[in-house]
Amino acid sequence: MAFDLKAIITERQGENYDLHHKYVNRTLAKVLGTIGFDKVYARAEGSYLYDMDGRDYLDFLSGYGVYNMGRNHPVIRKAIEDVLSMDLPNMVQMDCALLSGLLAEKVAEITPPHLDACFFCNSGTEAVEGAMKFARASTGRTRILSLAGSYHGLSYGSLSATHNAQFQEGFGPLLPGVEKVAYNDVADLEEKLKQGDVAAFIAEPVQGKGVHIPDEHYFPAAQDLCRKYGALFIADEVQTGLGRTGKLFGFQHWDLEPDIITMAKALSGGYVPCAAIVTTRKIYQGVFSRLDRCVVHSTTFGRNNLAMACGLASIEVIKSENLVENSRVMGEKLMEGLRALASRHDLIKEVRGKGCMIAIEFQQPRSLKLKMAWKAIHKVDKGLFAQMVVSSLLDRHRILTHVAGHNMDVVKLLPPLIIGQKEIDRCVQGFDDVLQQVTRFPGPMWEFGTNLVKTAIGQKRQKQTAQA
Numbered sequence: 001m002a003f004d005l006k007a008i009i010t011e012r013q014g015e016n017y018d019l020h021h022k023y024v025n026r027t028l029a030k031v032l033g034t035i036g037f038d039k040v041y042a043r044a045e046g047s048y049l050y051d052m053d054g055r056d057y058l059d060f061l062s063g064y065g066v067y068n069m070g071r072n073h074p075v076i077r078k079a080i081e082d083v084l085s086m087d088l089p090n091m092v093q094m095d096c097a098l099l100s101g102l103l104a105e106k107v108a109e110i111t112p113p114h115l116d117a118c119f120f121c122n123s124g125t126e127a128v129e130g131a132m133k134f135a136r137a138s139t140g141r142t143r144i145l146s147l148a149g150s151y152h153g154l155s156y157g158s159l160s161a162t163h164n165a166q167f168q169e170g171f172g173p174l175l176p177g178v179e180k181v182a183y184n185d186v187a188d189l190e191e192k193l194k195q196g197d198v199a200a201f202i203a204e205p206v207q208g209k210g211v212h213i214p215d216e217h218y219f220p221a222a223q224d225l226c227r228k229y230g231a232l233f234i235a236d237e238v239q240t241g242l243g244r245t246g247k248l249f250g251f252q253h254w255d256l257e258p259d260i261i262t263m264a265k266a267l268s269g270g271y272v273p274c275a276a277i278v279t280t281r282k283i284y285q286g287v288f289s290r291l292d293r294c295v296v297h298s299t300t301f302g303r304n305n306l307a308m309a310c311g312l313a314s315i316e317v318i319k320s321e322n323l324v325e326n327s328r329v330m331g332e333k334l335m336e337g338l339r340a341l342a343s344r345h346d347l348i349k350e351v352r353g354k355g356c357m358i359a360i361e362f363q364q365p366r367s368l369k370l371k372m373a374w375k376a377i378h379k380v381d382k383g384l385f386a387q388m389v390v391s392s393l394l395d396r397h398r399i400l401t402h403v404a405g406h407n408m409d410v411v412k413l414l415p416p417l418i419i420g421q422k423e424i425d426r427c428v429q430g431f432d433d434v435l436q437q438v439t440r441f442p443g444p445m446w447e448f449g450t451n452l453v454k455t456a457i458g459q460k461r462q463k464q465t466a467q468a
Helices: 007-010 018-023 026-034 073-086 098-110 124-140 156-160 187-193 218-229 250-252 281-287 306-318 323-341 368-380 385-397 419-440 444-467
Strands: 041-043 049-052 058-059 117-121 143-147 176-179 198-203 232-236 260-263 275-279 347-353 357-362 410-411
Touching: 018 026, 026 444, 049 306, 058 419, 073 306, 098 306, 117 124, 117 281, 124 143, 124 156, 124 198, 124 232, 124 260, 124 275, 124 281, 143 187, 156 275, 176 187, 176 250, 187 198, 187 218, 218 232, 218 250, 281 347, 306 323, 323 347, 323 357, 323 419, 357 385, 368 385, 368 444, 385 410, 385 419, 385 444
Parallel strands: 143 176, 143 198, 198 232, 232 260
Antiparallel strands: 041 049, 049 058, 117 275, 260 275, 347 357, 357 410
C-alpha cells in the first residue's frame, strides 16, 4: 500500500490534542484547553489561520515571529518545489554546497559591510550557542554578559544567558561565567566589562519578553564600552531581524555595528528551520583557526538545501514586497489606533514597540469594584489578567495574540509584516470590545478569570503535595 499523507491528515484531522496528550506534551495540551486555545487549524494563508469550518483567525502571533512574510507564501513554496524537482545532492558534508554559498553571499549583502562570514544552523538557540563559542574562541576570554529580562533560547548556553527565572527553574547549575547586567544601566555594564575578561555582551535590540526598549543612549554607549574593554558585541536578531521592528535589523535603530549577529525565525520563511551566525572574517577564523579545526564547530542539518532555498526566497520576498517599510508604517498605525483607546480605557498603561513588534501594558483600573477584582486576580498570578484579554480576543474576535511573558500585565502583538488597514482595524476594534467587557463585573470575562484562578490554585496545591 502506497504512503498517502494527504489521506492520513484528512482522516485524522481533529485528533490533534488527544495525540499530544498521549504522546507529546500533555501539560501544554491541558493549558491550551484551559485558556481556550485548543483550536484545530486546518489551513493557513497570509495573515490568517482557518479552522475546520472555514472560519478565519487573524494571526497576530506569527509563530513567535517566524511568519514575517505571512503563512504559506507562494514564492517560498515554489523555491522548495524547485529544489526538490532538481534532485540535488544534499548534505554531502565533505563538500561546499552551492546553495549555502549563495545564501551566505545574500546575507552578507544585507548586513553591515564589516560582517562577511556566515555560519548556518537550525534555530535561534543554536545560533546563540555558536555566537558564544565564537566569542570565546576569538577573544580567548570566558565571561559572557547579557541583560536582565533577556531571552536567548533554552539550550544550556543560551538558557544561561536567558535571565528569566521561570525558564531556568529546575535546570541548574547553568553555564558558569554567564552573568546578568542590569537593564538600561550603563554603569553596571562598565563595572563588569572593566574586569577585562569578558568575551562578549549579548543583547536583543528589543527584548522579546515584555517588548522592552532601552533609552536612546544605551546601546551606543554599550557598544563603545565593549570596544573600550575588548569585548565583542552580539546583537541577537532572532526575533527582531528581517524587518520585524521597521528596520531590516533592530540594531539599525541606533546605527550600531555589532561584531556578531544571530538570526533565525523569519529566515526560514516558515517552512524549513534556518538560522545563521554572521560575523567578521577575523572572528570566524578565530574559531576555524587551523586545518585540523575546519569542522570544530559544525551541525549536520545546518546547510541543507531546503533551508538554504527558504532563506534565499525569504530575503527576496522581504525585499521585493517592501515588507520592512510596511512593517514600519503599519506598525505605527496599529500603535496609534491602540493608543487612542487609552482615552476610553484606563486599564491601558502604555502601548510601546517598534514596527510590528508591539506591547500593550495594562494597569490597575480606577473603579473600586474593578480594582478589587484586579487585586484578587493578581494575588494568585500576575499574568492572569493579560491571559484573560488574550483568551477573549481569540474567543470573541478570532484574533491570535499572546501574553508577553511570565508575571506581566502585557499582551504582545507580532503580526505578519504584510498586514494592511483591514487587519489593523479588526485588531483595534477587538481590543476596544474586550476592554469594554472587562468593565462589566461580574461578567463572562471575570467568570473566565475566576476559572483561571481556580486552576492556578489547584496546580499550586498539587505541586506542594508532590513536594511534601
